[in-house]
Amino acid sequence: MDKIPDQIGYLVLAEDGAVLESGGDLENDERVATIITDLITLSNKVDPCAFSPNEKFKKISITYDDHWFVICLSNKKIYVVKRSIPLAVSEGNTVNV
Amino acid sequence: MEKELDKVIEEIMLAPDVNGCLVADHQGLCLASKGTAHVDSAGIIVAISEQACKIQPNLKPPTVCLETDKKQCLIQRHGTITGAIYKQKA
Numbered sequence: 001m002d003k004i005p006d007q008i009g010y011l012v013l014a015e016d017g018a019v020l021e022s023g024g025d026l027e028n029d030e031r032v033a034t035i036i037t038d039l040i041t042l043s044n045k046v047d048p049c050a051f052s053p054n055e056k057f058k059k060i061s062i063t064y065d066d067h068w069f070v071i072c073l074s075n076k077k078i079y080v081v082k083r084s085i086p087l088a089v090s091e092g093n094t095v096n097v
Numbered sequence: 098m099e100k101e102l103d104k105v106i107e108e109i110m111l112a113p114d115v116n117g118c119l120v121a122d123h124q125g126l127c128l129a130s131k132g133t134a135h136v137d138s139a140g141i142i143v144a145i146s147e148q149a150c151k152i153q154p155n156l157k158p159p160t161v162c163l164e165t166d167k168k169q170c171l172i173q174r175h176g177t178i179t180g181a182i183y184k185q186k187a
């Protein structure tokens with residue numbers, strides 16, 4: 001997790017939202033862990049029509065002006081990384097894909 | 098009454114790779130939808146946007162991007178209006 005560029009915090013959660021590991025800005029942040037677990041539950045129900053019914057989201061990103069959160073599921077764990085956006089690149093709320 | 102909104106929706110649909118778009122109010126009522134965006138998802142989209150705002154309540158609403166292998170859904174709130182754009186990934 002330390003090797004991710006621009007990383008300023010991370011969380012590793014179990015499927016039920018329990019915090020397994022945390023570090024940086026997100027250290028021991030159970031509040032964010034709960035919010036993100038709820039967000040994942042919501043996103044599973046988004047759209048039966050635009051996305052096919054069994055197509056679960058591989059990645060969720062939440063972008064602010066100067067930092068962004070990436071959330072993905074792997075091996076029954078939820079990985080959340082808070083990364084900073086280099087100031088030279090950011091021009092307001094752009095989505096990094 | 099919704100001519101202006103329809104104009105904006107048309108403009109968004111003309112952008113490259115856009116499959117659908119949706120606009121909803123703060124209570125989840127769908128104000129406009131076009132393309133693959135389903136009217137019923139307005140509620141969930143507003144809920145997702147509100148949930149994301151809770152992570153950092155003191156900052157302005159973030160852009161949420163939900164991605165699968167081939168598609169993505171971008172959601173952003175501005176004031177009381179939440180917009181969602183469904184795109185094909187390039």
